[in-house]
Amino acid sequence: MTEPASRPPVGDTRNRILDAAEALFVEHGFDATSMRMITSAAGANLAAVNYHFGSKDALIQEIFRRRLAGLNHARLAALDRLEAEAGGAPLRPSAIVEVFFGAALEIAADTEHGGHQFMCLLARTYNEPNAFVRQFLAEEYAGVIERFVGALYRALPDVPRVEILWRFHFMMGAMSFAIAGAEGMQALGERLDHDPARLRPRLMSFLLGGLRAPLPAGAVGGGAGARA
Amino acid sequence: MTEPASRPPVGDTRNRILDAAEALFVEHGFDATSMRMITSAAGANLAAVNYHFGSKDALIQEIFRRRLAGLNHARLAALDRLEAEAGGAPLRPSAIVEVFFGAALEIAADTEHGGHQFMCLLARTYNEPNAFVRQFLAEEYAGVIERFVGALYRALPDVPRVEILWRFHFMMGAMSFAIAGAEGMQALGERLDHDPARLRPRLMSFLLGGLRAPLPAGAVGGGAGARA
DNA sequence: CTATGATTCAAACGTTCGTTTGACCTGAGT
DNA sequence: ACTCAGGTCAAACGAACGTTTGAATCATAG
Numbered sequence: 001m002t003e004p005a006s007r008p009p010v011g012d013t014r015n016r017i018l019d020a021a022e023a024l025f026v027e028h029g030f031d032a033t034s035m036r037m038i039t040s041a042a043g044a045n046l047a048a049v050n051y052h053f054g055s056k057d058a059l060i061q062e063i064f065r066r067r068l069a070g071l072n073h074a075r076l077a078a079l080d081r082l083e084a085e086a087g088g089a090p091l092r093p094s095a096i097v098e099v100f101f102g103a104a105l106e107i108a109a110d111t112e113h114g115g116h117q118f119m120c121l122l123a124r125t126y127n128e129p130n131a132f133v134r135q136f137l138a139e140e141y142a143g144v145i146e147r148f149v150g151a152l153y154r155a156l157p158d159v160p161r162v163e164i165l166w167r168f169h170f171m172m173g174a175m176s177f178a179i180a181g182a183e184g185m186q187a188l189g190e191r192l193d194h195d196p197a198r199l200r201p202r203l204m205s206f207l208l209g210g211l212r213a214p215l216p217a218g219a220v221g222g223g224a225g226a227r228a
Numbered sequence: 229m230t231e232p233a234s235r236p237p238v239g240d241t242r243n244r245i246l247d248a249a250e251a252l253f254v255e256h257g258f259d260a261t262s263m264r265m266i267t268s269a270a271g272a273n274l275a276a277v278n279y280h281f282g283s284k285d286a287l288i289q290e291i292f293r294r295r296l297a298g299l300n301h302a303r304l305a306a307l308d309r310l311e312a313e314a315g316g317a318p319l320r321p322s323a324i325v326e327v328f329f330g331a332a333l334e335i336a337a338d339t340e341h342g343g344h345q346f347m348c349l350l351a352r353t354y355n356e357p358n359a360f361v362r363q364f365l366a367e368e369y370a371g372v373i374e375r376f377v378g379a380l381y382r383a384l385p386d387v388p389r390v391e392i393l394w395r396f397h398f399m400m401g402a403m404s405f406a407i408a409g410a411e412g413m414q415a416l417g418e419r420l421d422h423d424p425a426r427l428r429p430r431l432m433s434f435l436l437g438g439l440r441a442p443l444p445a446g447a448v449g450g451g452a453g454a455r456a
Numbered sequence: 457c458t459a460t461g462a463t464t465c466a467a468a469c470g471t472t473c474g475t476t477t478g479a480c481c482t483g484a485g486t
Numbered sequence: 487a488c489t490c491a492g493g494t495c496a497a498a499c500g501a502a503c504g505t506t507t508g509a510a511t512c513a514t515a516g
Binding site: 055 | 503
Binding site: 028031123124130169170171173177203204206207210213216217 | 254255256257259260351352354355356357358391394395397398399400401402403404405406408409426429430431432433434435436437438439440441442443444445446
């Protein structure tokens, strides 16, 4: 049998390693987290990572895979539902933005099961120079981005597609900092309430304001974006 | 004499190391760039880094120091000039945003002297987990952020200061992705023109749209932000 | 009870890391 | 000519890295 699925002390070494590695990668980064740190934090033997995953790189990929699959599937399903309800009519931009970025914020609000830690890791990884990590993220996201950018294009027909792509990119940056940068922000001087319940409306109004801002002078169709 | 300042083959090993290290850090990150990569790219001996800088960490700090000092000084000087011209009247939010983020985009547009490379490195480093890099950035930025957030607060008296702080943070995220994420964006599927001359108005209209967006429901003074 | 496959373990592998050392070159000061 | 400080160099340092190995352990199936 491949998965015994019996009672309590099941093959959980694998999961303990995934959880410990995720937390350590958030705290120190990929390169600065050694196999010995991971396995000792997980209470496992040094060889356990290579036994269960094959290599450190494969462990990193598995950490992202197990979380991103659910996230992006939920995003696409929610967009499908929205478009089905609209029955061919273009969606409201705010609804599209809510689906994509709200899904991320919901995971980031889950501090119990490591969701917040993972989203910090993911947000930082967008700018990771490591080649195979970038490629893995790009493959995992390509289809989702295309779907959402397309939906926004239909929702904002006056805005050129390239402008929507750029603004989507800007929105990703704002979300990235909203999730991962809160600690770094407190270091930057001032007090701020870090209530995760208030983060969502804060980020959403900023994102929508940016998305629907008047187009820059050079762009075609130079008018305002559209209604939300 | 400390600086000979004589003719051609002056003590430029130090500068060659700084330039080579900057480029390599952009391409591979801090941890993945070894001293041997740096010194061989700079055409110097392996021991040269420790001789001229003391350690790898000190080299990293010096790379940021020599660039950030000028950038943040220029930002503060431009804000001083703006406030002097206004003669006590609050500034236009768009002018404040232009000064802070325009200064970064100007350096990022300079591909000749490594400005673009450095801004990519800086943008990525905002989310760097490395402890001493974070602290160094925080110290370097604390005063500047406080000045600009204060100016925005006077320009937008209806917006609570904490909301301005958050939106400034979001704007930093958008700028970070605007500068550093362009390559990662192309990997995400679609074609996009990467004309640096168009990047600035694109980002600026997005930032201003977000900054002046209606406040989220929970915030005090729930009205719109302000004029720009 | 024994055989089997999966898992854990201590120990070592070879490599690369950042740093240090001491000799050597060079050019200006006396 | 000699000194001496600033700079460069090849070589080595110990430590930590990711990975591999082969034996020990364990639960279960025959």
